[in-house]
Amino acid sequence: MFLVRKHYLSGISIMYVTHLYCSSCNSHYAPRRLHNLCNCGKPLLVAYDLDRAATTLTQEALRDRSPTLWRYAEVLPVNDPAHCVTLGEGMTPLLKADRLGQSLGLQHLYIKDEAQNPTASFKARGMTVAVSMAKELGVKTLAVPSAGNAAGALTAYAAKAGLEVYIFMPQDTPKANIIECQQMGAHVTLVDGLITDCGKIVAERKAAEGWFDVSTLKEPYRVEGKKTMGYELAEQLGWELPDVILYPTGGGTGLIGMWKAFDEMERLGWIGSQRPRMISVQAAGCAPIAQAFESGLTTGVEIINARTIASGLRVPKAIGDFMMLAILRQSGGTAIAVTDEALLAGVKLIGATEGIFAAPEGGACIPAITHLIEQEKLDRDERIVLFNTGSGLKYLEAFSD
C-alpha cells in the first residue's frame, strides 16, 4: 500500500508546473531550472496548470494513494517520481483534543501533530520537496542556516538522496538537533549568533563553495512541501476548512504555504471562498510579525537580541514577512506574542490532557488561545486547529524541572 518507493504514479510525468513567479514584483521564471530568489530579492513561488492537474488529482483518486504528502503529486513540482526523496512524511494525524478543549472551554479543538513526521518536525515537509527538486536538477551539495529542526530534516533527506550537506546553526541550538545532524553525516558548524547570522555565512560562502542555498523561502520548493498541511487539513475535515488556525511562526513558510494551498484547492473546485482566520503565534522575546501587525506595518523590523526557549521562533527577520502580514490581515486573523513561561505551561497542559509531548512552539498556541478567548475573538463552538510543529524530545534543555 504505501511501500514508498512503489509509487502509484511511477514512470508517469506528473509535473504541471507552468512557471515560477515573484511573490513581490510578479516577474516570471522558467520551470525545471535552479532558482533562488527573484532578481528583486524576494521569494519565488510555483504556478501550476490546475486544470490539467484536476484531470487526475481527484478526491476519488486520493482514496488509493499512500498516506504521505506525495498523494498530492500533481500540485508538487517534481517531474519524475523516481526523484522523490521520501521518508514517509506528511498525512500526520489531526487529533480531536477534547480534554484540552474542555479545559480551555472550547468544543471543537484539534491538534495537527507534526511531530509524527520523519525527523520529528514539520520541517520534513519542506525538505522532502526541496531535496527532491535539488536531486532532479542535478545539485550535489546543499547548505542551510537553521534554528535546528530544518537542519535535521535537510540532513535526513540529503542522506537518503546521497547529497552532501553543510549546516550552520546558532551555538545554543538544542543538542538534539546538533546530534541528529552529526549522526546522519552532515558537516555541522555552530555559529556564535542567530539564524540570520548563519544565513549571512551561507550567502557569503555559497558561490565559492558550490553550495545550493536551501534557506527558508530562498528557494521555491520548501513552501510547496509545507503547503500540503493545508491540503491535509481540508481532506481530514471532509473537504472543509476550520474556522481558525493557530500557527507558531518563525520563518512562516507553513502559513504562506497553507494560504497558497487554499487558493489552489478553490481553483480545483474542492473548497469555496471562505478562509480560516490565520493566527500567527510568536514568542515575546522575538515577535517581529506580532509587532508589525500591531503597528500596522507591512513588513517586520529586525529584532535585536532575539531571545526565546522556542528556538524555532527565534527568527529576528523573516524574508516572507510581507506575505505573512498580508495573509493575517486578509484572513481576519491576528498575531500574538506569548512569554516563555506561558508557552512552557502550554506544553504541560497539552501533555497532561492530550498525551502529546509538544515542542515549545506548539505549546505557545495555548496562551495564544487563552488570550483570544479573553479578547472574545474566539467562539466556543468554532472549529479551531492548532499546530504542534514538532516533538518536545528535540528541546530537552527547555524542560529542566
Next chain:
Amino acid sequence: MFLVRKHYLSGISIMYVTHLYCSSCNSHYAPRRLHNLCNCGKPLLVAYDLDRAATTLTQEALRDRSPTLWRYAEVLPVNDPAHCVTLGEGMTPLLKADRLGQSLGLQHLYIKDEAQNPTASFKARGMTVAVSMAKELGVKTLAVPSAGNAAGALTAYAAKAGLEVYIFMPQDTPKANIIECQQMGAHVTLVDGLITDCGKIVAERKAAEGWFDVSTLKEPYRVEGKKTMGYELAEQLGWELPDVILYPTGGGTGLIGMWKAFDEMERLGWIGSQRPRMISVQAAGCAPIAQAFESGLTTGVEIINARTIASGLRVPKAIGDFMMLAILRQSGGTAIAVTDEALLAGVKLIGATEGIFAAPEGGACIPAITHLIEQEKLDRDERIVLFNTGSGLKYLEAFSD
C-alpha cells in the same frame, strides 16, 4: 479521512474476541474482564472468531480505512470504538533502503520506521490497545516498569484517556524518557536497579495501591497492539511476507505479536503457510535469548549485571522468552548478540545512507546483518526487513561525539 475520532466503525460493536488462553497451559478465560497472568504464571493471549471477523475485515475494506493500526479493528480486542484511545499510531512507513542495502551487499532491504509513531517508538502500538482496554474495563490507575519507551507511551495514552499513571524506570534511563513522562503528568520513580527490579516494585505495591499492572505480557493486550506490525508488513508488501525479519528484542512482545498475526492472516485466507525467518537481535551485554538459543534451552537464564547503551534491550529475563525461542526455531531463524560499539556504528550507517536517526536498538540490526552475511545465512536477493524500533532522539546520551 483519518480524523481519528470520526471512527469508520463508529457505534458498531467490533469485538470478535471469543476468549483468552494461556500461552503455556492453554487454560481459557472469559473476555471483557480484567486479567493479568494465567493462574500458572504465564502470559494470556487473545483468541478471535476469525470467520466472523472476515465478513467485514477484507482487503478491499481496508482501502477506505484510516492509516492507523485501528484499521484492523476486527482483530483487536476493543468492544466499543468510542473507547479507542488513539494518537494516530501505526501504519508507519516501510522504506526501501537502497543505499544501505548497497553498502551491505543486499538487493531488497527495507526499514520499518517505528520512530514515526506517537512518542517516537513502537511502544505506542501496545499501549494504545492496552490503555483502550483498561478504559473499557473501568481501570482508573495504571502502573508499569519500563526501560524508557514503554513509560513514555503509557503516559501519553493514559493522559489522553484521563487515567492516572505510575512509572518505575532504572535511574540511568535516558533523560528523554524521564522528561517526556514528567511533562505529560505521570508519577515517575527512578529505581537504583534494572527493569526487573522495577517490575518487582510494581508487583509488590499494586494490590495495596489499586494499580493495574501494564507490564509487558503481564496483561493480554499490549501484544495485540504490537501484532499489527505483522499485518502492516503484509499489507505494505502487497499481502506477501518478507523472507527475513530482524527484530531488536528486549521483552519480545513484537516478535510474539507478529508471529500471532501471521497465523491469524493465514486463517483469514490472506497469506499462505510460509513464514519469514525471524532473527532476534540483542546486545552482547544482555543477550538472554541469544544465549539460550545457542545453548538449546527453551527458556532464558536471568542475566546478572546486564549492561548496554541500548536501554530497550536491557531486559535480563523476559516473561515471554519461551515463546520467542520457540518462534525463532520454528521459523528457521536465529538470535544474534552485537556489541555496543557495533550497534552505534550501525546507527551512523543507517543515518548516513537512509536519513533515519535510528535508536541504538535499530542500529543493532546492522552488525546482525553483517554477521548473517558472513555466516552465509542471508541471500543477497532475499527480501529483508529490519525494524527501527524508535528514534535516536530518545537516546542522546548514547551519542556523545
